[in-house]
Amino acid sequence: MRRRNIFALVDCNNFYVSCERVFDPKLTGRVVVVLSNNDGCIISRSAEAKAAGVKMGAPLFQAQALLDAHDAAIFSSNYALYGDMSRRVAETLEAFTPEVELYSIDEAFLNLDGCSGGGGAESLSDTGRKIRATVERWTGIPVCIGIAETKTLAKVAVAVAKHSQKARGVVNLVDPTYLKQALERVKVEDVWGIGPNYARRLKAAGIKTALDLRATDVPLWRRRASVMLERVIYELRGVSCLPLELCPPPRRSLTVSRSFGAPVESLADLREAVAFYATRAGEKLRRRNLVANALVVFLSTNRFADAPVYAPSATVSLPCATSYTADLIRCAHHALDKIYSAGHRFKKAGVMLVGLVPAAPVQQSMFVSTERADRLMHALDRINARMGSHTLRYGALGLKQRGRWQALCDRRSPRFTTRWDELLTLNLRATRG
DNA sequence: TCTGGGGTCCTAGGACCC
DNA sequence: TCTGGGGTCCTAGGACCC
Numbered sequence: 001m002r003r004r005n006i007f008a009l010v011d012c013n014n015f016y017v018s019c020e021r022v023f024d025p026k027l028t029g030r031v032v033v034v035l036s037n038n039d040g041c042i043i044s045r046s047a048e049a050k051a052a053g054v055k056m057g058a059p060l061f062q063a064q065a066l067l068d069a070h071d072a073a074i075f076s077s078n079y080a081l082y083g084d085m086s087r088r089v090a091e092t093l094e095a096f097t098p099e100v101e102l103y104s105i106d107e108a109f110l111n112l113d114g115c116s117g118g119g120g121a122e123s124l125s126d127t128g129r130k131i132r133a134t135v136e137r138w139t140g141i142p143v144c145i146g147i148a149e150t151k152t153l154a155k156v157a158v159a160v161a162k163h164s165q166k167a168r169g170v171v172n173l174v175d176p177t178y179l180k181q182a183l184e185r186v187k188v189e190d191v192w193g194i195g196p197n198y199a200r201r202l203k204a205a206g207i208k209t210a211l212d213l214r215a216t217d218v219p220l221w222r223r224r225a226s227v228m229l230e231r232v233i234y235e236l237r238g239v240s241c242l243p244l245e246l247c248p249p250p251r252r253s254l255t256v257s258r259s260f261g262a263p264v265e266s267l268a269d270l271r272e273a274v275a276f277y278a279t280r281a282g283e284k285l286r287r288r289n290l291v292a293n294a295l296v297v298f299l300s301t302n303r304f305a306d307a308p309v310y311a312p313s314a315t316v317s318l319p320c321a322t323s324y325t326a327d328l329i330r331c332a333h334h335a336l337d338k339i340y341s342a343g344h345r346f347k348k349a350g351v352m353l354v355g356l357v358p359a360a361p362v363q364q365s366m367f368v369s370t371e372r373a374d375r376l377m378h379a380l381d382r383i384n385a386r387m388g389s390h391t392l393r394y395g396a397l398g399l400k401q402r403g404r405w406q407a408l409c410d411r412r413s414p415r416f417t418t419r420w421d422e423l424l425t426l427n428l429r430a431t432r433g
Numbered sequence: 434t435c436t437g438g439g440g441t442c443c444t445a446g447g448a449c450c451c
Numbered sequence: 452t453c454t455g456g457g458g459t460c461c462t463a464g465g466a467c468c469c
Contacts, residue, residue, distance in 0.1 A: 035437085041437055059436035061434080107469080192468085193467070198466080226444075226465095302436090315461090315462070
């Protein structure tokens with residue numbers, strides 16, 4: 001029998017708020033919001049907050065009065081907690097099928113083919129309801145589930161499930177009976193893959209709903225926009241273009257950035273900020289056992305001001321793939337110097353590491369008495385032989401003093417090398433000083 | 434006054450090489 | 452020195468996602 005695509009999208013309701021409620025049930029029934037990193041914006045709202053008119057992404061200072069009026073509970077975000085709850089939800093889903101793609105912290109795609117008994121439309125919905133009830137019982141997190149033959153249609157199904165009383169949290173669009181109805185109810189700007197820009201252009205062309213978008217001329221919009229939009233249209237027509245990704249692709253970049261409380265103008269302050277971000281980025285890199293080949297520094301003026309935004313950036317190749325803090329800071333400063341010009345009030349800065357590759361976990365060391373240089377050279381030769389074709393980056397010389405080893409020095413080679421004597425020269429020069 | 438942070442993919446244009 | 456097409460790589464910018 002041919003394998004069908006049957007995607008189920010499991011989407012946690014108001015995820016961050018729901019996580020907070022698991023640990024404080026008294027929050028149930030209240031207006032609850034969770035704030036973004038700097039406590040700047042509202043990024044999660046309880047149903048009560050939505051009903052009260054609190055807008056997604058609204059800055060706190062604009063919503064404060066409304067929140068006060070509703071005696072709202074306001075939380076700073078706690079990503080350690082949300083990450084842990086996300087893992088529990090994922091484990092629950094994996095009890096139903098091994099084919100689970102963790103799409104984001106609060107969403108997962110499942111392959112439901114083979115998951116249900118008869119395979120008919122009715123039993124798919126039953127499976128969905130069973131998953132929903134189990135997740136709520138095991139983790140305390142309420143979810144909605146959309147079932148369809150493409151990921152984009154599963155997104156449509158979830159959007160409908162969230163607003164339909166009748167659906168009881170599960171909408172199945174594999175059965176085409178309600179497909180047209182569902183597509184008609186989803187506005188074009190709410191379709192997955194349609195952002196503000198495409199939405200504006202589509203609406204200007206009279207395309208207002210997901211149903212309209214499904215019926216549009218594919219080559220025309222491929223030309224006017226991109227393959228991304230083309231793919232969205234095909235997916236709405238039931239042609240699956242986005243497969244389930246069971247093993248996450250390796251990470252390609254890593255960013256550390258912050259907005260400044262007050263605008264920053266001086267190069268000295270920016271150098272300090274950028275050095276801090278580079279340090280944090282290096283820590284993340286090492287935690288994931290990666291090294292970076294290049295580094296990007298970016299700045300931005302206030303994007304909410306009337307003036308046009310000035311957002312320069314510069315990319316600098318690292319002399320060799322590294323996660324070494326001193327290298328990252330040096331290159332970050334170099335990149336900053338390239339883009340800095342006085343007279344701008346910057347509101348944001350960041351460091352992005354790109355060209356990430358796994359760090360080679362190769363190490364060899366050997367300590368010998370330093371009394372005789374020839375014995376030292378002999379030891380180094382033996383290490384060199386053991387290293388084979390590995391290129392080296394670090395070298396150290398040891399000295400035994402009163403029963404304890406001490407590093408005489410720990411110097412880096414200026415470039416990749418297979419030559420131990422190059423490292424040795426560096427080390428000896430360093431010790432002489 | 435106060436407006437998040439961290440990702441991916443696509444496209445167009447230029448440099449360079451054969 | 453001029454001619455041309457085609458390929459790759461890099462960069463910057465745009466668009467989208469959570």
